[in-house]
Amino acid sequence: MKRIAAAAIILAVLCAGAAFGKGTKEASGAGSSGASAAPAATTAAATQYPLAGNKKFTYWVELPANVNTYAKNLADVEFRKNLEKATGVKIEYQHPASGSVLEQLNILLASGDYPDMLEYTWPTYSGGTAKLYADKVIVKLNDVIDKWMPNLKAFYAKKPNIARQVKSDDGSFFLIPFIRDSDELRFTSGPVLRADWLKQDGLNPPETIAEWETVLQAFKDKNNAEGPFTGQITDNVQRVFVTAYNTTGTFYPDENVIKFGPVEPGYKAFLTQMADWYKKGLIDKNLMTIDRKYIDAAMTNGKGGSSYCAGGGQVGPYITTGKKANPDYDLVATTFPTLNKGEKVKYINSFEFTTNGHVVVSSKCKDVEGAAKWLDYAYGTEGNMLFNFGTLGVSYNMVGGEPIYSDLVMKDPKLSIAQAMSKYCVAPMSGPFVQALGYIQQYYTMPQQKAALTKWSTKDASTSIEPPVTLTTAEAADFAKTMIDINTYVDEMKAKFILGTAPLSDIDGFQAKIRSMGLDKALKIRQAALDRYNKR
Amino acid sequence: MDQKNMTIRSRFLREMTKNGELYLIALPVIAYYIIFHYVPMYGAQIAFKDFSPSAGIEGSPWVGFRHFIDFFGSIYFVRVLKNTLVISATSLIFGFPAPIILALLINELRTRRFSRTVQTITYMPHFISMVVICGMIREFTSQAGLISVVLSYFGLPARTMLNDAGLFVPIYVISGIWQGVGWGSIIYLAALTGIDQELYQAASIDGAGRWKQTLHVTLPCLLPTIIVLLILRTGNILSVGAEKIILLYNAAIYETSDVISSYVYRRGLLNSDWSFSAAVGLFNSVVNFILVAFVNWLSRRTSETSLW
Numbered sequence: 001m002k003r004i005a006a007a008a009i010i011l012a013v014l015c016a017g018a019a020f021g022k023g024t025k026e027a028s029g030a031g032s033s034g035a036s037a038a039p040a041a042t043t044a045a046a047t048q049y050p051l052a053g054n055k056k057f058t059y060w061v062e063l064p065a066n067v068n069t070y071a072k073n074l075a076d077v078e079f080r081k082n083l084e085k086a087t088g089v090k091i092e093y094q095h096p097a098s099g100s101v102l103e104q105l106n107i108l109l110a111s112g113d114y115p116d117m118l119e120y121t122w123p124t125y126s127g128g129t130a131k132l133y134a135d136k137v138i139v140k141l142n143d144v145i146d147k148w149m150p151n152l153k154a155f156y157a158k159k160p161n162i163a164r165q166v167k168s169d170d171g172s173f174f175l176i177p178f179i180r181d182s183d184e185l186r187f188t189s190g191p192v193l194r195a196d197w198l199k200q201d202g203l204n205p206p207e208t209i210a211e212w213e214t215v216l217q218a219f220k221d222k223n224n225a226e227g228p229f230t231g232q233i234t235d236n237v238q239r240v241f242v243t244a245y246n247t248t249g250t251f252y253p254d255e256n257v258i259k260f261g262p263v264e265p266g267y268k269a270f271l272t273q274m275a276d277w278y279k280k281g282l283i284d285k286n287l288m289t290i291d292r293k294y295i296d297a298a299m300t301n302g303k304g305g306s307s308y309c310a311g312g313g314q315v316g317p318y319i320t321t322g323k324k325a326n327p328d329y330d331l332v333a334t335t336f337p338t339l340n341k342g343e344k345v346k347y348i349n350s351f352e353f354t355t356n357g358h359v360v361v362s363s364k365c366k367d368v369e370g371a372a373k374w375l376d377y378a379y380g381t382e383g384n385m386l387f388n389f390g391t392l393g394v395s396y397n398m399v400g401g402e403p404i405y406s407d408l409v410m411k412d413p414k415l416s417i418a419q420a421m422s423k424y425c426v427a428p429m430s431g432p433f434v435q436a437l438g439y440i441q442q443y444y445t446m447p448q449q450k451a452a453l454t455k456w457s458t459k460d461a462s463t464s465i466e467p468p469v470t471l472t473t474a475e476a477a478d479f480a481k482t483m484i485d486i487n488t489y490v491d492e493m494k495a496k497f498i499l500g501t502a503p504l505s506d507i508d509g510f511q512a513k514i515r516s517m518g519l520d521k522a523l524k525i526r527q528a529a530l531d532r533y534n535k536r
Numbered sequence: 537m538d539q540k541n542m543t544i545r546s547r548f549l550r551e552m553t554k555n556g557e558l559y560l561i562a563l564p565v566i567a568y569y570i571i572f573h574y575v576p577m578y579g580a581q582i583a584f585k586d587f588s589p590s591a592g593i594e595g596s597p598w599v600g601f602r603h604f605i606d607f608f609g610s611i612y613f614v615r616v617l618k619n620t621l622v623i624s625a626t627s628l629i630f631g632f633p634a635p636i637i638l639a640l641l642i643n644e645l646r647t648r649r650f651s652r653t654v655q656t657i658t659y660m661p662h663f664i665s666m667v668v669i670c671g672m673i674r675e676f677t678s679q680a681g682l683i684s685v686v687l688s689y690f691g692l693p694a695r696t697m698l699n700d701a702g703l704f705v706p707i708y709v710i711s712g713i714w715q716g717v718g719w720g721s722i723i724y725l726a727a728l729t730g731i732d733q734e735l736y737q738a739a740s741i742d743g744a745g746r747w748k749q750t751l752h753v754t755l756p757c758l759l760p761t762i763i764v765l766l767i768l769r770t771g772n773i774l775s776v777g778a779e780k781i782i783l784l785y786n787a788a789i790y791e792t793s794d795v796i797s798s799y800v801y802r803r804g805l806l807n808s809d810w811s812f813s814a815a816v817g818l819f820n821s822v823v824n825f826i827l828v829a830f831v832n833w834l835s836r837r838t839s840e841t842s843l844w
Binding site: 477 | 588591592606610611612674678679680695696698699701786787788789790791794799802803809
């Protein structure tokens, strides 16, 4: 008996290792898309809301963190009730447990029994939406938009550059998108410094690398900062400073030729400068182990003097916390640094269409027309106001022709502004609608935050970053296989050069080695994807 | 022929009438292993396929050993294998005897209340979440952290210890001992209570002091337990868990800290590469199984104690 038990334990241990793939049944071949089956109809007229016929749909989406603090299902949220009233469509919301969203999505897709609509960060899904269409999981939306979504169609007609980002290389539309239609909505993080220290030291917010060095040195000498610049190596240090050297930490197009930052000459200069600053104590010594909590503490308790911060989640709360202990405490945002005065950085940009908040219509949806009309509501004037500001007279009022959030959301005694907003609208989250500039201008209540928006979006007119390209399944697999080793190598060596554990004279060898690790193949894949994008 | 069948059937019936209840009690456990451990093994075939969730296990195309070749062909294969073995072996050498020593020490304590207190305190770290533990380790070993500062009194430079590749394995192993030593000692303490007290009396009559008693009575009586646990432990030699590694390591010290599971984790995150992960998992399981079988054989040959 003892032996059997012991053998059973061993088996259990082994099985736990081997059983990565759980039994999943083959996805049943889904029917042809509702769109292609329908006859080519006349171009749509404006849809009348509320829709008739007591339509009901299922909608799969992760419960947003803001909502999670006070409701367990979107159906209980005031905004969704108002949306139901306005559109006449009842939605049953299905929420995966947060933390294992992707796994649950995969199990759902493998089951062959999909909800009518699914909202997810689809551009990050392995193989992309084109593969889901090929596997007959989702429906192609070109005809659907043409016939039943006049609002979205009009928006695309007005903004062809955005339509181009959303569609796939062969011109198909698979997604109903979340769009952030202005610079201020997209550049919401950037370099931030202690304004009170700058004032004490008689310095201006730095704009060039040389000015940054002076400021960081002053923070160290005069303000006793342990981390004159505090932050994580890749997400903070590299993001703030690498663009000054006319390159980036990853792939980017230079006049439509794809380049990989770490093998460019600018990257060598970047590494050399950062190693120098690290040695001089201008960068936080803990840069490899820092997390968000550390930055939160350092930026408010005087250990850190500057960092890469988000306007909403960091600058605002830091100022509130910092002022409690030290009434002089203040922060100021500055532009991304350049090498020479008067220059603007080239390789920062952001696209209207990014990764989150997009919706697909599944092949199991029996009434694609109804779903499309329901989704189209958000892109109309009325829907846009509801999604961005909520209900007139409740969550916002019209003041001088502009929608202004009411005190109900701006001064909730318990909830944060974003949480209170999430009761009445979707503006602080993401979803299939066009986000309005008015939201961020009011969400950022402090003048320091408002000023940050223009500083962080300051960029050269020739600005260029990789657009939302799509890789084919085979390309994606090949690319990942090549890049896992290259990324490991770059991350490791970047850290070693900056920490001084590898001599800077090895940088040339480092760049040569990256090329020898199959970089050309990866460059070719991204180049092909960019070329296809440019032809869209 | 018929007669033989008859005897088998009658023997089966007799066995059932005699021990039927015992079999009934065992049934849920057997069902558990079949449902949760044998059936999922069917899914291990995706290691030889290009699995995509929408196509399902059966619908995904076969690719033979491609994922294994990918793994063995990676320029980091040797490094992650070496790191896995080094971390595992160091944990085994230093971490395995620790709970035995603690159990022996607790066993020598005469005041019952004191020994209970010691036990409870040493169990404690086992119940703290790994995320919290690693947060504490990172904090304590940072430049201004407790451990770095204490070490600086002894002339060592105060620095972020986790930036130093040479310190990763010691930090990992020592913190592992701290976490697991109390919990691990429970099984030995249980075995210690089972030792016949007369043996100690006989030994003391023969003039053995406490040290000699430990050496000649306690340890030999503990040996079977020690060996069984050692064999089980060798079955995990390639399974350095990703969780603690990922919470502690950083790019600057990949050289000593990047192990098989963390490498697979990074690759999995990049591309949801299920088949690759399954292939590596299968490889680990096979190596672990061979090791267990080998150590078990060795143990049976030398000490007559073994799992099977």
